[in-house]
Amino acid sequence: MSELGYYQVEGITLRETPAREACFKVVYRDADAMEFGNMSEIARREMIHRHMTNEMTSVEMAAACVAEFPDAPWELRMELARQAYDEARHVQVLYRRLKELGGHKGEFPISTLEWNMTCAVDNLPGRIAIQNRTLEAGAMDVMGGLSLVLRKVGDPDTADILDGINNDEVSHVRFANRWIKRLAQQDRRVLMKMASAIRFLQDANSKFQIKEGGEVNAVGVALASPENRIPAVNVEHRKLAEFTDEEINEILRQAGYRTIVSAEAGA
Amino acid sequence: MRKITRVDERCRNVATFRHVCVQLMETTARWTPTTPEMEAKVMFGRHIWDFAQMADALGKRTFELRQPEHYTLRPVDAYDALLKEAAAAESTAERIATIYDGVLPGFIERCRAYVAATDAILDEPSITIIERMIREMERQRKEAAELQSELKLGKGNAAAIAARERTIGNIVAEGVQA
Numbered sequence: 001m002s003e004l005g006y007y008q009v010e011g012i013t014l015r016e017t018p019a020r021e022a023c024f025k026v027v028y029r030d031a032d033a034m035e036f037g038n039m040s041e042i043a044r045r046e047m048i049h050r051h052m053t054n055e056m057t058s059v060e061m062a063a064a065c066v067a068e069f070p071d072a073p074w075e076l077r078m079e080l081a082r083q084a085y086d087e088a089r090h091v092q093v094l095y096r097r098l099k100e101l102g103g104h105k106g107e108f109p110i111s112t113l114e115w116n117m118t119c120a121v122d123n124l125p126g127r128i129a130i131q132n133r134t135l136e137a138g139a140m141d142v143m144g145g146l147s148l149v150l151r152k153v154g155d156p157d158t159a160d161i162l163d164g165i166n167n168d169e170v171s172h173v174r175f176a177n178r179w180i181k182r183l184a185q186q187d188r189r190v191l192m193k194m195a196s197a198i199r200f201l202q203d204a205n206s207k208f209q210i211k212e213g214g215e216v217n218a219v220g221v222a223l224a225s226p227e228n229r230i231p232a233v234n235v236e237h238r239k240l241a242e243f244t245d246e247e248i249n250e251i252l253r254q255a256g257y258r259t260i261v262s263a264e265a266g267a
Numbered sequence: 268m269r270k271i272t273r274v275d276e277r278c279r280n281v282a283t284f285r286h287v288c289v290q291l292m293e294t295t296a297r298w299t300p301t302t303p304e305m306e307a308k309v310m311f312g313r314h315i316w317d318f319a320q321m322a323d324a325l326g327k328r329t330f331e332l333r334q335p336e337h338y339t340l341r342p343v344d345a346y347d348a349l350l351k352e353a354a355a356a357e358s359t360a361e362r363i364a365t366i367y368d369g370v371l372p373g374f375i376e377r378c379r380a381y382v383a384a385t386d387a388i389l390d391e392p393s394i395t396i397i398e399r400m401i402r403e404m405e406r407q408r409k410e411a412a413e414l415q416s417e418l419k420l421g422k423g424n425a426a427a428i429a430a431r432e433r434t435i436g437n438i439v440a441e442g443v444q445a
Contacts, residue, residue, distance in 0.1 A: 004300060018300035056305055059312040063299035066292065066315060074326065074337050081292060081319035084299070088312030091305065105305060115300070 006120060012204050015119035018060050023106030024053070028116075029208045030223055034108045037221040039153040045103040047146075048158065052094035053110040054139075055165075058087040061118050061131050069124045076124070079175040083132075086168045093161055100157075109218065117204045125183055125190045126197030132176030134201060137241065140169045141234045166237065173241035231255045268384040268437075277390055278332035280381055282340040283439045284397070285325040287350065287374060289339065292318035294354040294366065302359050310414055317403050324396045331392065342438040349432060360420035367411035369428030375404050377438060 004016040017026060027033055035050070036043030062083040069077075098104070118130045143166040150159035184190040210223045217223055233255050238248050271277055295311040295318065302308060326337030341347055353370050356362040378397045385393060414420070 019303040021303045021305060056308060059308055060300040063296040063312060063315055066296035066319075067299075070293065074323070078319055078323055081296075081316045084296065084312040085316030088309045091309050091312075095305070119300075 004119070009204075010207050012200075012207060013120055014116040014204065016116075017112045018057070018115055020110075020112070021105070025106070025109045026112055027109040028111060028113050030111075030210060031215040031217050032109060033111065033217055034219045035217060035221060035223075036219055039149060039155075041101065044150075044155060044158060045098060045101050046108045048094050048098045048101065049103060049105075049108045050110070051162075051165075052091055052098060054114065055087050055090040055094060057112055057115045058131070058136070059084050059091060060115055061127070062087060064119050065124060065127055065131075072124050076175075076179050079179070083172050083175075086172070090165050090168070093164070097158055097161055113208060117201055120204070121197050121200065123193050123197075125180055125193045126200075128176040129180060129194040129197045130201050132172050133180065134198065136169050136176075137173045137238065137243070140166055140173060140237050140241065141232045143169070144234045144237060145232050170237055170240045173238075173243075177242045268380040271381070271385045271390075274332055277385060277393060278329055278334050278338070279340055279439050280385075281325050281328050281332060281393055281396075282334065282338045283342050284378065284381075284400075285322050285329065285337070286339045286341055287438075288318045288322035288325060288400075290350045290354070291366065291370075292322060294350075297354070298362050302362060304359055304418060306414055306418065307359050307363065310410055313410075314407055317407060321396075321400045321403065324399070328393055328396055341440060343435070343440045345435045346432075346438040349428070349435065353428060356423070358423070359418070360415075361423040363411050363415060363420060364423040364425035365428055367408050368422055368425035370432065371404050371408055372429055373432035375401055378404075 004018060006013050006015055008014075020026060033050070034046050036046055062080050065072075065080045066077055066084065072080075095105070098107075114131070114135050118127055118135070121127050121130060143162050147159040147162045147166070150156070150162065180190065180194060184194075210225045212225050212227075214222055214224050214228070231254075233248075233251055235248055235252070238251070243251075271280065292315055296315050299308050299311045299315070302311065322337075326339070329338035330336040342350075350370070353365045356365040378401050382394050382397055382401075387394065415422075
């Protein structure tokens with residue numbers, strides 16, 4: 001396969017799915033996935049498998065930025081190359097843990113939706129606004145709490161891995177925040193590109209998200225629609241990633257101040 | 268290789284090596300989403316960063332050699348064509364064999380030849396960078412060989428690429444910035 005094109009979903013243009021081995025079944029909606037919603041052995045394997053394959057998508061997104069924007073500032077390309085390396089290590093460490101728990105590649109359905117949406121955007125500020133500043137920052141919010149739960153159920157090894165990964169993700173979010181500010185200072189149109197990319201992400205996401213009133217996933221777990229979910233916000237890590245106080249307050253306001261995960265909680 | 272005695276000549280070599288490293292970084296980056304095997308994606312993801320660091324160190328050295336930072340020179344046409352042809356490989360086996368068995372052995376030799384030809388004291392900063400690159404590329408080749416064995420991948424037309432690489436003389440072209 002030499003190049004990945006584009007396809008349409010309900011009027012939205014998405015990037016074609018990256019190459020996957022035959023053992024993987026790719027799904028595009030959480031309703032088709034197998035998130036068990038508890039911390040049983042199979043649920044933890046599914047969680048690790050999901051993170052592993054999401055990290056695989058992250059390697060691909062960072063790599064695509066390196067390949068597709070040759071005129072970007074060299075220092076930014078270096079950050080993206082480093083990110084590809086970090087995400088590759090994350091895949092490896094999660095795969096090692098998955099095998100330790102008796103799991104294997106392709107054991108559960110996977111998603112590539114983050115790639116399909118992010119890599120449909122044709123400019124680099126838009127891509128890092130989506131991948132790093134939004135999706136990775138969101139993962140950063142969730143991982144602190146997840147590590148805490150894993151420790152409580154007696155799986156400190158997986159918790160340590162997620163903590164280590166989260167440490168790297170903070171760096172990825174931070175460099176995106178720094179570069180977006182720097183690029184916007186040089187050219188105000190960067191802010192428009194960023195806003196447009198985030199609007200695109202919301203539109204694209206809406207085509208795949210859980211329907212109003214909720215749905216049941218592939219293993220019978222009830223999934224709440226987005227408006228009924230309680231999002232986590234990891235204030236300490238967002239500060240480390242150099243979100244401003246104003247930005248953090250806005251995220252907390254959007255989350256309704258319902259969940260605040262401190263760095264200590266994730267440690 | 269004849270002795271390299273002039274600063275501008277050293278810089279042209281370093282800038283050409285930089286071009287090759289950037290090309291290798293971009294090629295492995297382009298292949299990452301379009302190669303199915305997870306283990307291959309992981310290796311490419313790691314090597315993107317290796318090549319980026321090589322290009323970065325060489326680019327800082329060009330500034331010390333009286334040119335702008337990250338000054339880059341496209342190699343002679345024959346070598347440029349070889350890199351482009353390598354980048355067009357399609358299957359996982361062809362991709363890995365083409366870069367790690369076809370292109371890198373010759374590039375490593377060119378790096379060694381430069382180290383032997385330049386002044387060991389005057390150009391020691393370049394030598395330090397290039398010797399580190401050689402060690403890294405040898406490690407990369409070892410990792411690729413392990414992956415070929417694990418995934419039972421053939422060597423494709425690597426021998427032909429390597430043979431063609433050997434027919435190309437000096438890869439440093441006169442003047443044109445990439």
